[in-house]
Amino acid sequence: MEGQAGAAGCGEGFHSWMALNDNKAGMEGLDRDKINKIIMETSKGSKFYENELKKEQQVDQRIERMLQQKAQISEQQLRKAQAQVEKMAADLERGRDLGRVIVHVDMDAFYAAVEMRDCPELKDKPMAVGSKGMLSTSNYHARRFGVRAAMPGFIAKKLCPGLVIVQHNFEKYRAVSAEVREVFADYDPHFLPVSLDEAYLDITEHLRQRRGWPESLRTHPVRTEDAAAAADGEGEQPESQGDSDADSLSPVLFEDSPTSPPDPPPRGAVVFGTDAEEAVREMRFRIEQRTTLTASAGIAPNMMLAKVCSDKNKPNGQYRIPAERQAVMDFIQDLPIRKVSGIGKVTERMLRALEITTCSELRQKVALLSLLFSEVSWHHFLQISLGLGSTHIERDNERKSMSTERTFGEMSSAEEQYDLCRELCRDLAQDLQKEDLKGKTVTVKLKNVNFEVKTRASTLSSVVSSEEEIFAVAKDLLKTEIDNASPHPLRLRLMGVRVSGFVSCEDRKSLQKSIIGFLQAGRIPGRPAEEGQQSFFQRAQALRLRREAGRGDPRDPGDSASSSSSSCPSSSLQPSAPAGPGELFTCPVCFREQEGTDLRSFNRHVDECLSAGGSEAPGKAGVWGSGAPLTCPVCNKKQDTRDLALFNRHVDVCLNQDVLQELGEGPLSHSANVTATAWGKGKPENGHSPTKPSGKNKRHGSPHLPAPKKAKVLVPGNTIDRFFR
DNA sequence: GCGGATCAC
DNA sequence: TATGGTGATCCGC
Numbered sequence: 001m002e003g004q005a006g007a008a009g010c011g012e013g014f015h016s017w018m019a020l021n022d023n024k025a026g027m028e029g030l031d032r033d034k035i036n037k038i039i040m041e042t043s044k045g046s047k048f049y050e051n052e053l054k055k056e057q058q059v060d061q062r063i064e065r066m067l068q069q070k071a072q073i074s075e076q077q078l079r080k081a082q083a084q085v086e087k088m089a090a091d092l093e094r095g096r097d098l099g100r101v102i103v104h105v106d107m108d109a110f111y112a113a114v115e116m117r118d119c120p121e122l123k124d125k126p127m128a129v130g131s132k133g134m135l136s137t138s139n140y141h142a143r144r145f146g147v148r149a150a151m152p153g154f155i156a157k158k159l160c161p162g163l164v165i166v167q168h169n170f171e172k173y174r175a176v177s178a179e180v181r182e183v184f185a186d187y188d189p190h191f192l193p194v195s196l197d198e199a200y201l202d203i204t205e206h207l208r209q210r211r212g213w214p215e216s217l218r219t220h221p222v223r224t225e226d227a228a229a230a231a232d233g234e235g236e237q238p239e240s241q242g243d244s245d246a247d248s249l250s251p252v253l254f255e256d257s258p259t260s261p262p263d264p265p266p267r268g269a270v271v272f273g274t275d276a277e278e279a280v281r282e283m284r285f286r287i288e289q290r291t292t293l294t295a296s297a298g299i300a301p302n303m304m305l306a307k308v309c310s311d312k313n314k315p316n317g318q319y320r321i322p323a324e325r326q327a328v329m330d331f332i333q334d335l336p337i338r339k340v341s342g343i344g345k346v347t348e349r350m351l352r353a354l355e356i357t358t359c360s361e362l363r364q365k366v367a368l369l370s371l372l373f374s375e376v377s378w379h380h381f382l383q384i385s386l387g388l389g390s391t392h393i394e395r396d397n398e399r400k401s402m403s404t405e406r407t408f409g410e411m412s413s414a415e416e417q418y419d420l421c422r423e424l425c426r427d428l429a430q431d432l433q434k435e436d437l438k439g440k441t442v443t444v445k446l447k448n449v450n451f452e453v454k455t456r457a458s459t460l461s462s463v464v465s466s467e468e469e470i471f472a473v474a475k476d477l478l479k480t481e482i483d484n485a486s487p488h489p490l491r492l493r494l495m496g497v498r499v500s501g502f503v504s505c506e507d508r509k510s511l512q513k514s515i516i517g518f519l520q521a522g523r524i525p526g527r528p529a530e531e532g533q534q535s536f537f538q539r540a541q542a543l544r545l546r547r548e549a550g551r552g553d554p555r556d557p558g559d560s561a562s563s564s565s566s567s568c569p570s571s572s573l574q575p576s577a578p579a580g581p582g583e584l585f586t587c588p589v590c591f592r593e594q595e596g597t598d599l600r601s602f603n604r605h606v607d608e609c610l611s612a613g614g615s616e617a618p619g620k621a622g623v624w625g626s627g628a629p630l631t632c633p634v635c636n637k638k639q640d641t642r643d644l645a646l647f648n649r650h651v652d653v654c655l656n657q658d659v660l661q662e663l664g665e666g667p668l669s670h671s672a673n674v675t676a677t678a679w680g681k682g683k684p685e686n687g688h689s690p691t692k693p694s695g696k697n698k699r700h701g702s703p704h705l706p707a708p709k710k711a712k713v714l715v716p717g718n719t720i721d722r723f724f725r
Numbered sequence: 726g727c728g729g730a731t732c733a734c
Numbered sequence: 735t736a737t738g739g740t741g742a743t744c745c746g747c
Binding site: 194343441455457459 | 726727728729730731733734
Binding site: 042043046047048049052132133136150151152153155376396399400401402404407451494496498 | 736737743
């Protein structure tokens, strides 16, 4: 999403935190002083304002201390530090990797754009999307008035009385995001979503394959309705200056340019080239065709640079840094450090106090920084100053905490506070249960009416997850604070509860390895939450239902609220899709059928069975179970085997059968020794999209096909799960 | 492990 | 009428 308000030069009476961010697009011809004055007058005297002033002064003191420290540094210390820094810089330089092509894609004013698309009346009006207190994003119209993300609605209204504020509609944004991500997946099946509107891709492999592609694979139809308009240019905001070679490399329009006779593409189609910029242009084009929304992108040898680049020609533009050291250095040279992700308001101020505002200045003074900042910090600074960044997009799979917090009007009654605390615990417990998480640390967060924030934590020897367990801890933490404040009441404006210290995934490894790990699947490591979230049963069931109904698709309908995910496959089935009436599930542990239960109940049963130990369970693999026969969740037929390996193989083949039918490539013999691995990371719904040229549906994004000698059963991810990726 | 801060979206 | 929610990380105890 759009960045928070950033720094701008602050004149008399103004402060960095309220100054307008003038480095964004859409501010042309704006009277910044006037805007700042309005913001100032509206804020002045408020509790919020007072607290911001206080925080600002704290930073001032921090800077003061730093400068004192700096004054005590000797020439010799500095020389020594210099040597150390140069050595490290040389090491880093040796390791510089320019071989990857990393792309950062960012949807333009995403929420606002979605709302405008779906409500044409908003098109010409200044509008913003947000909740009561805070705006998430504004359209470019509104930005001209100084209205932007992270601004409270009432101030925005003062700046722009005609502003239309639209409430969030996250379900819709998630749905649009899912469409966009389908396009991403074609360029990098392992892409890394940052939020609903942002992602990193490594298109190195895509480009390697793309070089050998015929034009037909790089040809994309123009939306039929307004093909002419789409072909006219890139919308209202043409690509900005700086996208230098854009024109020369622009897609050829076949509308009125009859090209070579051989195999003329269909009318109203565009063909893109084979290089990185063309691939990214194509991706943005497809996103726009699909969603009517524009995206901006940055192409660079690492994530840090790609992120900066995506901002450069926003909106609806792209920018590339060639994979050459000198090009990187040239780009970095005058880059304001604030543009770099991770350098925020405070860091910017601290560095500015040392006369560092650009990356070259940063490079110049790293030795000094190594004496004033922690090792982690100055290493980071050095990397930035060299234009280095991660070349390898990887997901932080493991969730480390989960929390709920709420802001409200002043609350001073202890009774109310306890009630609220319980409510928060209840909500949190529910969320924890959805991901089957249990943690050892409970933290309570309090913000008083003066905006002062406090957190109080307690770590237990055992894990907690239920409302009662969490509340038992949280209420004590709260009580301590209430007691401490007495006889005055706590005058709160916010309360939050967090659980962290989740049990290590290691503890669950044994479960994963067992058959149950396979059957449950849960979240697939390395995939975003929304793609791996459904259990194997749910997905198989969906697939079967779809087949029976002869329509629909088996995809997960959307992601959960946050885009974070866990590498630790849940040991519980996800509860979202209850089994239909009459569904029977066979517990893979005790082999008894569980009738008429939803997946959550079924899972609870399985959990109980497992935790009951070996006494009831026939054995880890359950191969010798003597219960009822297993039912294939795909074809829904009882299988004449109790051997889970055989059962798995049947299901596997069953699934492949479906894939092949979906792809229209005929049935596969059930005896064939082919696994879903052949379709690797493919998403089946891409395979039968009628709009794409034929041949395009063959997973060009997936690295290599086949080599599946033998179905490796019982290992999730190699067979059935691959199908769903 | 705790608490305050910083940062991103 | 009066400035958000979620998650991560770092630093100094």
